[in-house]
Amino acid sequence: MTGRTLAERRSKVLGPAYEHFFDEPLHLVRGEGVWLWDKAGRKYLDCYNNVPSTGHCHPDVVEALSNQAATLNTNTRYLHEAIVEFGEMITAKLPEGLDVCMLVCTGTEANDLAVQIARHVTGNYGAVVSEASYHGNSDLVLKLSTDVYPVEERPDWLAVTEPPNLYRGPFTRADDGPGAGYMELARRELDALGARGHAPAALLLEPMWESNGPMVAPADYPKALCDEVRARGGLIISDEVQAGYCRTGKNWWGFQHYDIIPDIVTCGKPMGAGHPLAMVATRRDIAEKFARKYSYFNTFAGNPVSAQVGKAVIEVIDGEKLGENCENTGNYFNAELAKLQEKHDLIGDVQGRGLFYGIDLVTDPASKTPFTRDEIRHLGSLIVDEGVITGTCGRYGQVLKLRPPLVFSREHADIAVAAIDRGLTRFAAERGGS
Ligand SMILES: Cc1ncc(COP(=O)(O)O)c(C=O)c1O
Structure with a gap:
């Protein structure tokens, strides 16, 4: 053929x-x-x-997957050590306080659930993303992905900020205080969101502004943006689907470069080294408020095979x-x-x-x-x-x-x-x- x-x-x-x-x-x-x-x-x-x-087909990951696949694969409604151990391994990588880890299969599912949680917990409906963002492809998350649909179809609950591109954005390395310039633009978008009748439920932060081409933001901008969104009642979701799992260096997460502690962290792609594994990590008070109204089940997410793969990936990253x-x-x-x-x-x-x-x-x-x-x-x-x-x-x-x-x-x-x-x-x- x-x-x-x-x-x-x-x-x-x-x-x-x-x-x-x-x-x-x-x-x-x-x-x-x-x-x-x-x-x-x-x-x-x-x-x-x-x-x-x-790395492709890492032998430890393949072995963990095949051993568990040959033994048992069920779902998170049954007790299994690997599922709990994997959750504990992830939360150990997160700042103190982010100690609940909900398992999903894809980055899209992670961001979808994260925004649902943020909306429920804050009572707000708005969302803040950047131009040319990509966060996934469900009905809700597609609207947060400004890279993939026409500007005129943007919902009124969406505030879209200018990515802090120090090469081709409105404020560059040649300017004094470019972070303050980007913040001023962001404030205008947040004010406009307010004028349309929406407060932010969440900022979806891409720590590398990945879809724009990875960026190193002015050091003061991401934290200032997070503070501003929090002051208006929103939570901070760090979308670590690309920036997480040591992609940016020694730090396990991208947000760690910017002195930020998010309320919610989402991740996917690198977690299963090819196996569909993703997560929403958050604080206990947030998870509890969500669970008072909603239960959550995801048939495939965090099954014992996925959990063994997830454990093996973390062990390889640490061990090597x-x-x-x-x-x-x-x-x-x-x-x-x-x-x-x-x-x-x-x-x-x-x-x-x-x-x-x-x-x-x-x-x-x-x-x-x-x-x-x-x-x-x-x-x-x-x-x-x-x-x-x-x-x-x-x-x-x-x-x-x-x-x-x-x-x-x-x-x-x-x-x-x-x-x-x-x-x-x-x-x-x-x-x-x-
Ligand atoms: C930053 C970011 N978030 C979310 C997603 C969506 O992840 P998935 O394709 O696993 O649904 C992607 C996918 O490219 C991504 O790059």
Whole structure:
């Protein structure tokens, strides 16, 4: 069966809503650590996938999964040690006071439940997100995902803040006190929300503003925004679906970079290293107020197999010191990407921390005109051809997204940077540049 034939069958049976990442669909058949192999036996360095946080097919995770799958799989309505132990392991990673962990299957479910809880507990209905946000795809959470639907369909209960992009936002590194500038804009949006008759139930914070391309915000902005939302009666939900689980370095959670203690923390993707496992962690008083009115059941979430996987993932991250690796390799990767920026005019900016970077690509550094989504997708295809898998994000789709499994080493960073260098050189040549 050729790749093309499979692609045609895929599009026929799954329908037209499903995209491919690259010009030519990749047909992957095996993974190990940071490496992936396609059907033809070609090996690629994975510089994009955060879901296999511990690396593709980590033997400890696979063993935990298969042992439990061969023994028993039920649900959270029965007692099971692994479920409780997993919850205890997660809450041990959170600040004191966030000691209740509700289990769900996806990031969408986590944010959906978190907002339902916030609305119930505060009695408010509004929500605060940023431009080009993505928090998931249920009816409720899609409305919080400003990246994916037209502006004119935004509900009146939504306040949308400007992402603190210090490269291409209204306040940059060149300005004094950019955090105060972004706060002023946020206050205006919150006032406008109030004028539409809504107080915020919650701010959904993306600690890296991931969909915009990972960002390092002005140090004072996130906390000031949280304080302002709290003063207006809202809770703080830190959406750690991408930023959590040591993605940003030694800190287990993204919010820890900003001196914030959220009321609710949601996470998903990296928790099961490929197995559908997600959570809503919160304070006991919040969980109790919610439970006085509602019970919660989720058939698959936190079943014994998922719980064993979740435990194994945390044990691997701790045992292999992947947080420290993320910090150390990340600093090296960041420095190498800065060198690459000096070499290529097409790179307007590199932002990120830990093992999460975005390369903002511009047709011209002076105007900061962004490349289009399709152009970056083509660049990604050239880089795949050079043996490295990257992704795309950004408000205009202009950001090359680098977010590898946490087992990424300096040697892997060198391979990735060299492939991106060659890909950019080809891309520039195709456009008639050097
Ligand atoms: C920040 C963030 N939150 C939530 C989600 C939704 O997670 P899921 O796809 O598991 O529903 C995503 C998915 O990309 C995400 O990036």
